[in-house]
Amino acid sequence: MDMIFYVDDDTLIVSLSGEIDHHIVPKLRSDIDDEIGLCGTRDLIFDFAGVEFMDSSGIGMVLGRYKKVHATGGRVTIRNAGRLVKQILDMSGVFTLMEYEDTEPET
Amino acid sequence: MKKNYIKTEFEALPQNQGFARAVVSAYAAAKDPTVEELTEIKTAVSEAVSNAIIHGYEKKGKGRILMEMEELEPDKLLIRITDYGIGISDVKRAMEPLFSGLPEEEMSGMGFTVMESFMDKVLVEAKPGEGTVVTLIKCLDTYYDL
Numbered sequence: 001m002d003m004i005f006y007v008d009d010d011t012l013i014v015s016l017s018g019e020i021d022h023h024i025v026p027k028l029r030s031d032i033d034d035e036i037g038l039c040g041t042r043d044l045i046f047d048f049a050g051v052e053f054m055d056s057s058g059i060g061m062v063l064g065r066y067k068k069v070h071a072t073g074g075r076v077t078i079r080n081a082g083r084l085v086k087q088i089l090d091m092s093g094v095f096t097l098m099e100y101e102d103t104e105p106e107t
Numbered sequence: 108m109k110k111n112y113i114k115t116e117f118e119a120l121p122q123n124q125g126f127a128r129a130v131v132s133a134y135a136a137a138k139d140p141t142v143e144e145l146t147e148i149k150t151a152v153s154e155a156v157s158n159a160i161i162h163g164y165e166k167k168g169k170g171r172i173l174m175e176m177e178e179l180e181p182d183k184l185l186i187r188i189t190d191y192g193i194g195i196s197d198v199k200r201a202m203e204p205l206f207s208g209l210p211e212e213e214m215s216g217m218g219f220t221v222m223e224s225f226m227d228k229v230l231v232e233a234k235p236g237e238g239t240v241v242t243l244i245k246c247l248d249t250y251y252d253l
Contacts, residue, residue, distance in 0.1 A: 060212075
């Protein structure tokens with residue numbers, strides 16, 4: 001599991017790759033929260049382009065960050081999720097709260 | 108007589124989720140599933156094993172998880188995940204979407220929902236104080252040679 005952060009104006013972009021499960025999620029959660037605190041950005045983008053596997057632990061991670069960002073008036077966007085990752089997020093209604101976008105051509 | 112029966116037992120530690128996925132993936136790959144089917148199986152197993160690790164035992168990391176795999180039919184796989192922990196007092200409620208046994212920990216409560224969406228059958232047997240058995244059945248789309 002790797003995570004790269006980019007800052008674009010008032011947006012923090014979290015680029016995730018590898019496998020996301022309950023083992024790794026607590027670390028991702030605290031790293032993202034630390035980074036938000038450090039950068040002071042308002043909006044957040046999760047980029048799933050490099051994610052090979054994700055189970056329902058990813059839902060909690062995304063929703064938890066949404067609550068934080070939303071509380072301070074920010075928006076959360078999901079980007080480049082594969083079909084199954086999208087399906088898992090969709091099961092809990094994540095996309096009623098957040099926007100989805102594709103920025104990479106599907107391979 | 109069980110066909111191509113394999114079992115593995117491991118400690119209920121979070122880092123073994125990846126191990127369980129790798130094992131089931133290697134087992135199912137022999138049946139020549141589609142990439143999507145393989146991911147569905149891995150995801151469902153990941154959910155069941157996560158449940159056993161996170162909720163199965165009172166003392167975290169103290170306990171064992173048994174994973175059994177079996178071919179029911181050439182294109183039908185059974186995967187059974189057993190823990191010997193605290194069990195579930197209300198299985199029906201635990202399986203409801205968004206139900207979480209640990210609401211304060213940012214759990215989505217979607218584990219069983221994911222299992223049910225990705226597998227053809229999900230059976231849960233639990234006895235308080237004795238443990239939980241989750242049985243997953245997946246039918247693979249098979250294309251026979253023409």
